[in-house]
Amino acid sequence: MNRAAPAPLDNMGRPEPRLDGRAKVTGEARYGSDFVLNDAVHAFLITSPIAKGRIASIDTRAAKRLPGVLEVFTHENTRDLEEVPFSTGGGGATTSIQQMGPEIYHDGQIIGMTVADTYEVAQEAAALVKIEYEVEQPSATFGSPGLTQEDASKANERAKGLPQFGDADAAIAAAPVKFEAEYGTPTEHHNPIELFTTTAVWRDGEVTVYEPSQFVYGQKHNVAQKFGIDDARVRIVSPYVGGAFGSKAQFSPRTGFVVHAARVLNRPVKLVATRDQGFTVQTYRAETRHKIRFGAEQDGTIKGFSHEGFEVTSRPDPYTVAGVEDSARLYNYGTVKTHITLVHADRNTPGFMRSPPVVPYIYALENAMDELAVELGMDPVELRRKNDSMKDTTGKDWSSRALMQCYDEAASAFGWSRREATPGAMRDGDWLVGFGCASAVYPTHVGASAVRVRLESDGRVTVQVAAHDLGTGAYTVIGQMAAEQLGVPMSHVAVELGDSAFPAGPVAGGSNTTASCCNAVIKACEAILARLAAGPATPGNNTGVTRDFEEAFQRLGVGVVEEYAEYLPPGAKADTMAKLYRGTPFLGGGSKGEKLMYALGAEFVEVRVHRLTREIRVPRIVGAFAAGHIVNTRTARSQLMGGMIWGISSALHEATEIDPRNARYVNDNLADYLVPVNADIRDLQVILVPERDTFVNPAGIKGLGELGNVGTAAAVASAVYNATGVRVRDLPIRLEKLMA
Ligand code: MOS
Numbered sequence: 001m002n003r004a005a006p007a008p009l010d011n012m013g014r015p016e017p018r019l020d021g022r023a024k025v026t027g028e029a030r031y032g033s034d035f036v037l038n039d040a041v042h043a044f045l046i047t048s049p050i051a052k053g054r055i056a057s058i059d060t061r062a063a064k065r066l067p068g069v070l071e072v073f074t075h076e077n078t079r080d081l082e083e084v085p086f087s088t089g090g091g092g093a094t095t096s097i098q099q100m101g102p103e104i105y106h107d108g109q110i111i112g113m114t115v116a117d118t119y120e121v122a123q124e125a126a127a128l129v130k131i132e133y134e135v136e137q138p139s140a141t142f143g144s145p146g147l148t149q150e151d152a153s154k155a156n157e158r159a160k161g162l163p164q165f166g167d168a169d170a171a172i173a174a175a176p177v178k179f180e181a182e183y184g185t186p187t188e189h190h191n192p193i194e195l196f197t198t199t200a201v202w203r204d205g206e207v208t209v210y211e212p213s214q215f216v217y218g219q220k221h222n223v224a225q226k227f228g229i230d231d232a233r234v235r236i237v238s239p240y241v242g243g244a245f246g247s248k249a250q251f252s253p254r255t256g257f258v259v260h261a262a263r264v265l266n267r268p269v270k271l272v273a274t275r276d277q278g279f280t281v282q283t284y285r286a287e288t289r290h291k292i293r294f295g296a297e298q299d300g301t302i303k304g305f306s307h308e309g310f311e312v313t314s315r316p317d318p319y320t321v322a323g324v325e326d327s328a329r330l331y332n333y334g335t336v337k338t339h340i341t342l343v344h345a346d347r348n349t350p351g352f353m354r355s356p357p358v359v360p361y362i363y364a365l366e367n368a369m370d371e372l373a374v375e376l377g378m379d380p381v382e383l384r385r386k387n388d389s390m391k392d393t394t395g396k397d398w399s400s401r402a403l404m405q406c407y408d409e410a411a412s413a414f415g416w417s418r419r420e421a422t423p424g425a426m427r428d429g430d431w432l433v434g435f436g437c438a439s440a441v442y443p444t445h446v447g448a449s450a451v452r453v454r455l456e457s458d459g460r461v462t463v464q465v466a467a468h469d470l471g472t473g474a475y476t477v478i479g480q481m482a483a484e485q486l487g488v489p490m491s492h493v494a495v496e497l498g499d500s501a502f503p504a505g506p507v508a509g510g511s512n513t514t515a516s517c518c519n520a521v522i523k524a525c526e527a528i529l530a531r532l533a534a535g536p537a538t539p540g541n542n543t544g545v546t547r548d549f550e551e552a553f554q555r556l557g558v559g560v561v562e563e564y565a566e567y568l569p570p571g572a573k574a575d576t577m578a579k580l581y582r583g584t585p586f587l588g589g590g591s592k593g594e595k596l597m598y599a600l601g602a603e604f605v606e607v608r609v610h611r612l613t614r615e616i617r618v619p620r621i622v623g624a625f626a627a628g629h630i631v632n633t634r635t636a637r638s639q640l641m642g643g644m645i646w647g648i649s650s651a652l653h654e655a656t657e658i659d660p661r662n663a664r665y666v667n668d669n670l671a672d673y674l675v676p677v678n679a680d681i682r683d684l685q686v687i688l689v690p691e692r693d694t695f696v697n698p699a700g701i702k703g704l705g706e707l708g709n710v711g712t713a714a715a716v717a718s719a720v721y722n723a724t725g726v727r728v729r730d731l732p733i734r735l736e737k738l739m740a
């Protein structure tokens with residue numbers, strides 16, 4: 001039915017510069033808190049300094065006496081607010097902890113909010129609120145007293161029916177080579193540059209919310225739910241998002257409080273949460289542990305694989321990362337056993353963070369694969385090749401799988417053949433040199449999306465969809481697809497995103513935006529060309545002159561042709577689009593469909609560890625990735641590069657430390673929460689491996705936003721082992737872990 005996206009034979013699109021680049025560098029781009037600049041009054045959050053207990057008393061008199069203070073909200077005057085159900089998908093709440101007390105479930109819980117004429121007065125008023133607490137001893141993390149555990153498959157829909165293929169215990173027991181190890185990943189926080197902000201304006205019973213969002217339709221529905229009004233009375237505006245990574249995909253309690261305050265005070269209210277508040281009023285990456293077991297033949301053939309995950313979550317919410325769905329499919333293991341245990345502690349509820357669910361789970365799997373290769377005396381690339389298969393353990397086919405092509409291209413660019421397998425064998429002066437590699441994998445999700453495309457007789461095109469550009473390049477690739485389909489230059493294309501007044505778009509999660517929206521754009525453009533009785537555009541003709549549509553427009557006697565189109569991916573149901581308009585996204589693909597749909601890659605790193613100080617450096621990293629049709633090689637490279645840098649960050653730098661005595665985050669700021677700087681990233685190479693796969697969708701797009709940082713940490717851990725002989729299983733790998 002659809003023509004595949006026109007693209008050169010290698011399936012690589014043009015490296016068009018970003019459509020939103022100029023607006024961003026000139027400061028024209030307006031983010032959530034840039035709206036309503038003069039009329040708004042300001043809110044400041046009061047957050048709990050204790051992690052468990054209850055508010056015994058609260059005294060707001062001094063705060064209210066401060067000149068300029070309009071109101072102080074506490075549990076005493078907000079308890080009638082409706083609650084939005086907790087959800088582990090888009091379109092629900094990040095947490096069920098939505099009351100300002102009196103019960104305290106975690107450090108940093110929102111327990112009050114001041115509103116004043118200025119930000120400074122609101123902040124001062126917050127400090128004047130006197131609160132007394134009944135304090136209980138909290139449980140912070142793995143090993144703390146007072147934790148409770150439950151089987152994730154019994155607590156959360158997402159973990160129902162986890163992969164169990166054959167009798168893995170028996171296969172492992174019978175295998176000549178057995179391997180078993182435990183791995184750990186720490187708590188991590190998104191820390192997008194743009195803080196968590198909400199500005200709410202009520203007018204005539206309707207509310208407009210300006211807030212960075214990964215899913216404006218979900219947010220629209222949730223706000224309506226919270227205030228018991230029709231969805232049609234809510235508009236969410238979020239044209240630009242300064243980073244999100246999963247932290248802005250759902251309804252967070254702060255939004256409800258700000259919208260409530262704006263209604264009660266009948267004034268526009270603006271909240272900009274502080275950096276440290278962002279650590280506790282939003283979600284984060286759950287702390288995890290993993291027990292991996294393999295049984296293998298001497299030649300490297302894996303006969304059994306067992307992956308048990310343990311994840312810390314909050315007391316009330318069964319959030320689960322659930323990455324065994326994907327670790328169970330990466331290779332053909334013969335037999336598979338998986339299990340996930342949720343560990344409830346007195347923490348805020350974790351959530352999606354860049355490449356969930358795979359990041360922690362594939363880290364454990366790939367680190368273990370390298371250890372198994374060492375045990376077998378095999379090259380780790382060859383171990384992957386041995387267990388590479390176009391079918392998974394159950395016999396299900398992959399729609400396409402270029403894992404070993406990625407390994408071969410990256411290995412050759414990296415110079416893997418120069419590797420010495422013996423730890424410590426490669427040296428450069430005082431530096432121990434190590435090489436390591438690992439697989440990257442991310443499920444190809446394809447969502448439902450609507451879109452509106454308008455073509456004017458002079459060749460100007462406008463595309464509208466309530467999708468989101470989190471810095472990923474969505475504006476550009478969506479515009480590029482319209483330009484290619486209609487045969488007009490990019491300079492003629494305008495794209496409008498991030499507004500719930502536009503046709504419904506997918507949640508910007510699971511790397512589906514390009515695939516979902518571009519397929520909808522193709523449908524709308526085809527409808528436009530059909531109305532104009534114009535043939536398809538010449539492939540790749542999007543830089544020259546505009547096609548001459550004048551004759552067709554004259555024939556129709558109109559100046560503008562506009563088409564609305566809906567794209568439904570395989571697996572969608574009759575009501576999928578109606579549900580999307582009501583804030584429930586649909587994301588098919590990955591392991592869920594008829595075939596396994598995944599983007600894949602291979603990453604190779606060189607590390608250098610100083611012989612005496614144990615300082616760790618990553619002078620080189622090479623990643624090769626296959627993700628179907630690449631719409632724009634520039635934005636794709638940029639996403640993969642960012643992902644690999646994030647991977648190095650999670651390998652060597654990142655961890656949110658929690659004090660086990662009081663369950664409070666210690667480094668809740670960007671000075672102490674370590675991320676790499678330019679000096680930490682040296683030679684970084686991204687290779688795009690050509691791949692064609694129109695099973696995944698007519699345009700053949702797999703999506704790659706979240707692919708780049710998967711596996712990186714395992715590659716670094718393997719390289720550190722190769723350099724030093726020390727296997728670090730708990731991230732991050734810091735120099736103290738390499739001290740003899
Ligand atoms: Mo991404 S964590 O799927 O927003």
